[in-house]
Amino acid sequence: MSARDLSVLLGVILIIIMLVIPLPGWLLSFLILVNIALALLVILVSMNMDEALKFAVFPTLLLLLTLFRLALNVSTTRSILSEAEAGEVVATFGTFVIGGNPLVGFVVFIILVIIQFLVITKGAERVSEVAARFTLDAMPGKQMSIDADLNAGLINEHQAKERREKIEHESDFYGAMDGASKFVKGDAIAGIIIVLINIIFGLIIGMVQMGMSFGEAVDVYMRLTVGDGLVSQIPALLISTATGIVVTRVASQGNLGTDVTAQLLRYPKLLYIAGGTILLLGLTPIPFFLTGLIGSVLIFGGYWLSRVSEEPEFVEDEQLDEAESDQMKSPENVVSLISMDPIEFEFGYALIPIADTNQGGDLLDRIVMIRRQLAIELGIVIPVVRIRDNIQLGPNEYRLKIKGNQVAQGELLLDHFLAMSPGVADDTMEGIDTQEPAFGLPAKWITEELKDEAELSGYTVVDPPSVVSTHITEVIKQNAHQLLGRQETQQLITHLKESYPILVDEVTPEPLAIGDVQKVLAKLLRENVSVKNLPVIFETLADFGKMTNDSELLAEYARQALSSQITTQYRKEDNSLSVITVSGKVEKLIADHIQQTEHGSYLSLDPDSQATIVQSIAAQVEQVSLQEETAILLCSPAVRMYVKQLLDRFLPQVVVLSYNELDPNVEVQSVGVVNVA
Known part of the structure; x- marks a missing residue:
């Protein structure tokens, strides 16, 4: 434990001791001066910071x-009532303020308390409450602004994370300040009550127990009470002022002194008006010496500031140019050029209005919503x-690029609408x-004048x-498996561990490494299976990961565990599922040609047999497509992944399911059979 940590702990222990054990006068005087010094330090720090955080x-x-x-109030009250003294500091403050008239001194003290309680403390409390409320209300808008800047490329992921953390810290800080300001208010009230107790009970104790006359008791206890109140209220006033400064402070490039002088003296000509007004007051009975001195200072200050503001600052410009040149030459600047963005969307100059918010473009907001939608659907962070x-x-x-490779492209006509055919050629x-x-x-780009006519004709007009938002969404869905790397997988596992720590510990790092888990999740995403139900997937990996680390087999087991999810994804509203079944002959042909190796298993089928099977499947898929239904191929669990591997090269859009991936309650309807001669 460092000396700083130890000093804070000892200070808290000392506070507890002061509440219980009587302290001698010299120690009370020392602690009172420490209290004043700390209050001064706090207000100076609050004035010199450039932002509240x-x-x-x-x-x-x-x-x-x-x-x-x-x-301290408790300790001094104990000393005042029991010994009629509370150290030299309290006595000195009381004597200095009261002078020869206890009543006048008490009135001055009451005025100071009123200022502290009604003006500073109440104002700081109200400002803290309003600041906390507005900070919390502004959080969603600030976070959306960060997402927009991130999508626009104005900031990187690290900068976005820092800004989000700053917003969270601001909300925590102003919320804490809202509560802490109540302590200041309570302290002010407690100070007033303690003063009344010292006076009333001091007079009683002085006259009853110590045999003082009323005048003597008033002189002694009024002096000590006012002194004690002053040494408490002055630090309280400083702390309250610091509270007001902190909660009203707006983030800037300088401290309070710099901002006040820079902004108050920003318009030198106004100093002429202020100085002239003060000089005119010299025509009244007010002494001309005072008005002339202040007016002359203001007028001279305005003249001097006007001269300074006209001087060009060539040195600062040159230093700025040199700093920019050095930054361009730095190796860090070159290293940043080799970074590759996971997803890039590029467009021609005519499409700038869809992304420029100043021209009404909302593409940035749409992409933010796309990322949120895909996070909900796929279970990964895009x-x-x-x-x-x-x-x-x-x-x-x-065009759209994923990891530097172009995966999609298109063309937009901003002054047109896209009308998709209702199915009948028109x-x-x-x-x-x-x-x-x-x-x-098939679709047509139509003008705005034809929009209503197209909708009446049954066209879907977008x-x-x-159009581009839908295209981006679908392309990212199709390539989600490429976007899930080991780093992203680790983030998913870390998030899962917060709720299921035992489950995660049973899967990784043993028996499966992060890379093994990533391969399983990527294979599920490749076939458009959401990994949002990560606990179920990890339960499966925990059960079968000890038997094999083959990602293909583990993905098959995970698919079977997600049978309800997969069935819901493809079944119709009437709880039926139209499928193309694979004949036993084809399944046996595939099963007989599965080769097992130490690196996994694969399908070793001659090209002619492959072509025959693919042609048969293609013919059945074409028949299903004519009925405007999704082509789903149903086969046994033993050959499902090999059938999918075979079709990936020829018919990647065909969905391949196994019997174990269907919910028992779904009604399966066979609309075709894949067979070979």
Whole structure:
């Protein structure tokens, strides 16, 4: 334990001792001076900080200082009532204020208490309450602003994290200040009560127990009471003022002194007006010497500030240029150039309005909502989408990259709407023929004048921002497995461990490493299976991870554990599921050609047999597609993953399920059978 930590602990113990054990006068005087010094230090720190969070310990410190001051009040009250003395400091303050008239001194003291309680303390309490309320109300907007800046590429992930933490600390700080200000108010009330107790009971004790006359008792106890009140109220006044400064402080580039002088003296010409007004007061009975002196100082200050503000600051500009040049030459600046964004969205110059908020673009907000939607659907945190314009693209073109590789592209006409066909060809509708980029449906770009007519004709009409948002959503879904790396997997595991620590410890780091878990989750995402139900997946990995670390097999076990989720994903509203079944002959053919190796198992089937199976599946899928249904292939659990491996190269859009992945309550309807001659 360091000396600083030990000193704080000893200070708290001393406060407790002061509440119980009587202290000698010299020690009370010493502690009173320490209290005044601490109050001065607090108000000086509050005036010299540039933002409130630089003094984040202030709420706790406020509580400790208030307790220390109350403990001093208890100790001095004990000494005053029992011994009619409380040290040289209290006596000196009382004698100095009262002078020869106890009543006048007491009135001055009462005025000081009123100022402390009604003006400073009540004001600081109200400001703390309002600041806490507005800070909490502003949190969602600030967080959305950070997300928007992050998506726009104005800040990186580390800077966004720092800003979010700062917002959280601000809310905690102002909430704590709202509560801590109540201590200041209570301390002021306690000080008034203690003064009344000292006077009333002091007079009683002085006259009854010590045999003093009324005048003597008034002189002794009034002097000690006023002195005790002053040595308590002066630090309390400083602390209350510091509280007001802290909660009213706005983040800036300088301390309070710098800001006050810079902003108050920002307009030198106003000093001429103020100085002239003071000089005019010299025409009244007010002494001209005083008005002339102050007016002359103001007028001279305005003249001097006007001259200073006109001087060019070439030195600072040169230093700024040199700093920027050094930054460009630094190795850190070069290293940042090799960083690759996980997701990049680039567009031509004609599409800038969809991303520029000044032109009404809401693409940044849409991408924030896309990331939230996919987090709910897929169960992973989608990385930030970096948005930038690219003059190498066509004016209306855009493209999406994942880990530097282009995965999608499209074209938008901002002054048109995309009308998707209702399924029946209609050549009467005027427009530019195209395809809907997300699903490849036939569509037309139509003008705004034809929008109502297209909707009446059964077309689905979508505006360009919605088109590109849907395209981005679908592309990220299809490539979610590429976005889930070991680092992202570790984040998911850390989050899961907060609720299921025993389950996580049973899976990783033994028997499965982070990379093994990542492969299983990526294989599930590759087939559009959400990993949001991570506890169920980890239960499966805990059961089977000790038997094998083959990610393919573990993914199959996880799929079977998620049978209800997978069934719900594909079944119809009437609880039925239309599937294409694989014949026993085909399954046997596949099963006989599975090769087992030390690195896993794979399908070793001759090209002719592969082509025959794929052609048969393609024919069945085409028949299902004519009925506008999703093509789902159903086979046994033993061959499911091998059938999917076979189709990935030819028919990746076909969903392959096993019998063990279906909920027992779903009604399965076979609409075709895959067979070979």
